[in-house]
Amino acid sequence: MTTGSLATTQQQRPPFYRDAVVLKWAVQLAVLAAVIAAFWFSASVGLQSLDDKGIDADFDYITESVGIQIAEGIDTKPNNGGRALWVGMVNTLRMSAAGLILATMLGVLIGVSRLSSNWMVSKLASTFIETVRNIPLLVQIIIIFTVFTVILPGFRDFEDPFNEVGPINGWLHITNKGVAMPRPHIADGFYQWAIWLLIGAIIARFVYKNRANARDEHGGETYPGWIALGVIAIFAVIGWLAHTVFSFLGAPIQTLSDLIGRVPQAAVQIALTVVAFAAAARWIQNFFAQRRTPGGSARLTDDDWFRVIFAGLGAVLAAGVLWVLWPGLSSWIVNSTSDLFRVIGDKFSAERTGAPLGFQRPDIVQPGNFANNGVQGLVLTTWFTALFFGVVMYTSAFIAEIVRGGILAVPKGQSEAAAAMGLSRMQSLRKVILPQALRVSLPPLGNQYLNLVKNTSLGVAIGYADLVTVGSTIGNQKGQFLTVFPVIMAFYLTCSLSISAVVNYFNRRLAIVER
């Protein structure tokens, strides 16, 4: 019977060139083939034309010296292209991270101001928003940069620029090369002090819970946050004076490091193999346990058997890697663990008696004909500052509009209810309105964060040493645009995807839990 009806269906099937399924797949495959062919063709043409110019498209620039100097960053004279790109990436990340924080704060402030009942405040906020977001960011950055170079004093404006630069010599230098100020840094006794802070934080946590419980049970304000902060502050102060107490940790950690260093390679290999096989066995055990029903074990499908076999194979594979393919891995683990503990032990050695934190004051140096502005301290160069202000103001105008939209989306009853409960305007904004507004504004806020990170690439116009600037310099130097380009793309894609992942995570956390 079944075969009969199947046969009739087959008879009713249209010819293959009218069959929707066949056509759909044919068209899709044809387009896919065309796309692949186009890529393949362009790649071959591109390689050919590079070859005609005598350039080999390769990634050698990563390890070769590129001979460029970078104006600012973790390394101003990188000795190879990879390092130079890394400096650019760090500069981009630094700018983005600082920008994200400030733009959010400024944006929320302006967005709330725009809804203020005070005419003056709301007019100021809306003037700011309408001005800033309707002028291209690039124009704004260039204007800010030009203003800085024009209005800030140059080194020539000082009588003795190599020794005396204002406004407060040695503490705050403001010149058209940027702003230099003292830089706090981790000093000698920091790690001993950090242990004090850690202990303080643990105690503060208990104190906080205790105070908060007291408030919830008996009513009345118990200031849990302030008291917890006070506890940490007390420990910080004591630790600052008595951080050498923890120097006794140095010797045992060194001993531990020596002990780890003596572990034979085979021991690690055996241990890791045992772990791998144990994990596989456990996984298989759990798998069977899942398949067990009250009526006995369920029948395993082919797919299930494959999974079991793959789990076992995974353990065998791990053992193969450990013993045959890469035996060095185990000794590397031993050595690096030992090194790590040695470094930590050194941080706690008895000789480290200095202050936990230090300040490096700006100091003017003169490597060539030109004075350098306080290279020792924390220097906000003109490029950094101009790009930073531009990006922050521009993004904050958009964030302000998002925040405003979010607040308007909170039902009016919420603020009325908050007022009825006797919350002040500030309290109701902080505890009732903004948390609910955040739920609406988080997805577009995430978009703005993405835009901010991408917009930092405009630094190339004023010469801020971000990834695009460094990348295009290397590309020019080596004629390797085609291979530098994917690195830049990959970096920004990674940034974008990470930001979206974080935003999506919080979006899920904030979503209303429905019954």
Added chain:
Amino acid sequence: MAGGEQYSGVHVLDPEGVDYTGAEVEATTVKPDDPPMPPVQWMKTNLFSSVANSILTVVSGLFALWAIRGILGFIFDPERRWEALATNMRLLLVKSYPFDQMIRVWVSFAILLGLTGLALGLSRSGALAPVSRIASTARNVGLFLILVGFLGPFELGGRIRWWIAGAVLVAVWFGVWRIMGDKARFKMVPMLPFTLVLLGILVGTLWVFPYGDYRFVDNNPTFEAGTVAMTSKIGWSSMWLTLVGAWAVGVAMSRSSFGVGLRKSMPLIWLVAPFFVTWVVMRDPDLDWDHVLSTDIPMFLGFAAIGGVILFFLSKPGLGEAGRLIAIALVVLGLATWVFAFFGWAPLWPMLQKARLSFLLLGIFALAAPTFAGETAKRLRFAGGWVGAMALLHYFATMINTTSTLEIAEPSFLGGATLSLFVATMTMIFSFPLGVLLALGRTSKLPIFRVLCTTFIEVVRGVPLISILFFFVIGFSLFLPQGMSMSQVAQICLGYSLFSAAYLAENVRGGLQSVRRGQFEAADALGLTGLQRTGLIVLPQALRVSIPPLVGQLIATYKETSLIYIVGGFDLLTVANRVISNQSDFLGAKMEPLIFVSFLYWVVAFSMSKYSQTLERKLGLGTR
């Protein structure tokens, strides 16, 4: 309902849940003004309602005064060299377009203004506003001018001039109240003619006030006080006359059947206008009439006639399989011409580029033919559409391929503001269809299309525009086969279009997702084909929803044209930041042109965003 959210990408429901149906919108636009509040009471409610508020008012007020004073001090600083801007205005707007051919720029501008006026007149657009609102705007401007008189760095004489100007505007308001009283709140004035009159007054001042004549003579800046160049006077006056005339014609025709037809074809005219203005008016092709008569026109006639006949045949109802097979054959033929050209086998089958384009277009039309099947009149219209498409294609292809008469050393005859505008317009035109296609692909049920479109959209959206522009300007020529090349402007436009298309696609996708399932099912129940369902049912609804974000994307694209500066095109920003400050006469004059450029960008972007807010309110989006 505030529209700013749309522009920034947020979609917010009206908090009070007001349903803006059409009738109510009509009511809100012509709503009489609220009765005025006495100043003391106004200040009490809006500025000094509580102690904290009063402090806030004083602090922010002082900040505002300080900021205004700083800005005025900067603008009217005697060290500012605004003459650098005035002398270089031509450079900023059209770069090195030949001076003796400048009439072409005016004509182009007139065409665009005329179309604007015609469109405004035909649709009888323009809101009504109560007289009292106009009067109070005048009063506010007047008060601001008086404030400027106090804060600006002027001599006493200058201050008095500002005060007089401000006092006149305040007096206007006062007069309106004395004469009309409370009636001013209910008397409505159409805003559009009012604005046109204001513009006319502005243009008229060119004939009255001696603004001065700044220009380059033999590369030396000259300044002649007490006069305005005749070219400016006549030019701007005729621009105004064109605008007003076209508007009046539009209004007069708007009720006639011709006017209605014209209004319906306005989108097509707007689409063609940028091409016409750039390649025909501004570029001025030097037509070789022998070639036109011997090749171009016969070619067009051939394609139009043969293609028309084929399409008329293909749109016959009930043609079935044969029609499809012929259409597919035509598509293969069209693609083959391109493949031949691309792999350098063109000598085997030589033809002009426009012939290849025509073949490809014929294939696409043939595929769409069953959708237009019907009675003879409908089929004739379809064939007529083909002839029209051919006419446009062959006309522009001929014009673009003919050498220009312009004697210009630059690789491109566009520069300064014209280049920025051109890139923005081309991006808009090319990214829109691409964006819609990408959005359809991303929401399609066909997995390979979906993956391809999603990958493209996400990759493009994940990287900065500048890296894409760098790729197209520096790297793209490497990928072109031997003997093919692309001008820098075209590369820039291509980069912008692809970038913008990815963003547009996401906006359109939002619209597509808002179309209810029932609409698809209803279309299927009616027996529409997939193409008809998408084109006639789904897309119109989806696009309507996505208009506000699309306008937002438009504004973003317009602002992004400033990035041409980085990749080395000669756009507005390049002239302002690099060229003028390097002229020996205006060395270091950077801020003045930069401020002018930001003002230009601001005016356009601001009015577009305001327009998008109005549009959003009119469409009543987010409330249905």
